[in-house]
Amino acid sequence: MRVLITGATGLIGKQIVKICHKKGIHVSYLSTNKTKISTDKNYHGFYWNPIRKEIDIACFNDVDAIIHLAGATVSKRWTSSYKKEILSSRLETTQLLVDSLKTIPHQVKHIIAASAIGIYPDSLSNYYDETNSEGDDTFLSDVVKQWEAAVDVFSELSIIVSKIRIGLVLSNKGGALPELVKPIKLGFGAAFGSGDSWQSWIHITDVARIFIFVIQHHLGGVYNAVAPNPVTNQELTKLSAKVLEKPLFLPNIPKPLMNVILGDMHSLLFLSQRVSSKKIEDSGFHFKYHHLQPALESLLK
Numbered sequence: 001m002r003v004l005i006t007g008a009t010g011l012i013g014k015q016i017v018k019i020c021h022k023k024g025i026h027v028s029y030l031s032t033n034k035t036k037i038s039t040d041k042n043y044h045g046f047y048w049n050p051i052r053k054e055i056d057i058a059c060f061n062d063v064d065a066i067i068h069l070a071g072a073t074v075s076k077r078w079t080s081s082y083k084k085e086i087l088s089s090r091l092e093t094t095q096l097l098v099d100s101l102k103t104i105p106h107q108v109k110h111i112i113a114a115s116a117i118g119i120y121p122d123s124l125s126n127y128y129d130e131t132n133s134e135g136d137d138t139f140l141s142d143v144v145k146q147w148e149a150a151v152d153v154f155s156e157l158s159i160i161v162s163k164i165r166i167g168l169v170l171s172n173k174g175g176a177l178p179e180l181v182k183p184i185k186l187g188f189g190a191a192f193g194s195g196d197s198w199q200s201w202i203h204i205t206d207v208a209r210i211f212i213f214v215i216q217h218h219l220g221g222v223y224n225a226v227a228p229n230p231v232t233n234q235e236l237t238k239l240s241a242k243v244l245e246k247p248l249f250l251p252n253i254p255k256p257l258m259n260v261i262l263g264d265m266h267s268l269l270f271l272s273q274r275v276s277s278k279k280i281e282d283s284g285f286h287f288k289y290h291h292l293q294p295a296l297e298s299l300l301k
Helices: 011-023 080-102 139-157 176-185 204-216 233-244 255-270 278-282 292-300
Strands: 002-006 026-031 043-049 065-068 110-116 160-166 168-170 201-203 221-225
Touching (some): 002 011, 011 026, 065 080, 065 204, 080 139, 139 160, 160 204, 168 176, 176 233, 176 292, 201 204, 201 292, 204 221, 221 278
Parallel strands (some): 002 026, 002 065, 026 043, 065 110, 160 221, 168 201
16 A cells, blocks of 8 residues: 655654554655655655645555645744635645646545644533534634635545544644643643633544554544543643643733733634544544543653
8 A cells, every 4th residue: 555645744744654664554745845855665755836836746656545734834923924824735735636636547545634623613611523513713713614625625536535633732742742841841830721721632643543544444534633531721731740740830821921922823722622532433443542641651751
């Protein structure tokens, strides 16, 4: 089997590549950086430039499935121009893949695309599953809705479409966790707002395993990539401090302060989304990390 990965050098992409190699799955990948292109048989890179609508069509050779992760990070200050980039980076890359496949013979049978739990409205009481797809009028929800709609077009090419709504990814190689624990390590850790916001987290190993599981079991549709036991922001902060053996004594950080520091992006820190993992578990997937403390210990110890 050969998969084509966009975003292969990102946080999740690197972990997926590692699992593919362990399972004997050959990897082709697309990169906008020609210096990062390898020509190994099981890790073969190809150049693309989605802004200019350029792509090396040879990237689709012998490819059975596409794992589509490409998109500008949301963990950066949301200026009006950067908001446009967050959306366009997802739509333009998706459209280029679709348009390219329309022009050539290929054997692609499945696309597994990254999505996000950002589609679910902020709530302290709701418990969201994959049927909750109407979203709300927030920026992140709108991005996810347009992103998923763009991916659905692959179905017109008789390709199975899977969308993986990813929660808060915990990794010691990047993402939110190193930033979260940095002040804790210095003795200045604190929860955000009331601390009651729900954090639907997932260990980096499990999120990568879900992508491979969906490919190997030919699962179409939407799946939440979150661990079975979400926690509050207060609990996430306390457990991180416990694992690091650091004290917590500062008051919680107020929302208006973070608005001043981060602008619109501050909403990422205060969103409450309690999300269900039942659908992927009912499909036969078993999490390695069900609970937060073992997950943190594996990453922080």
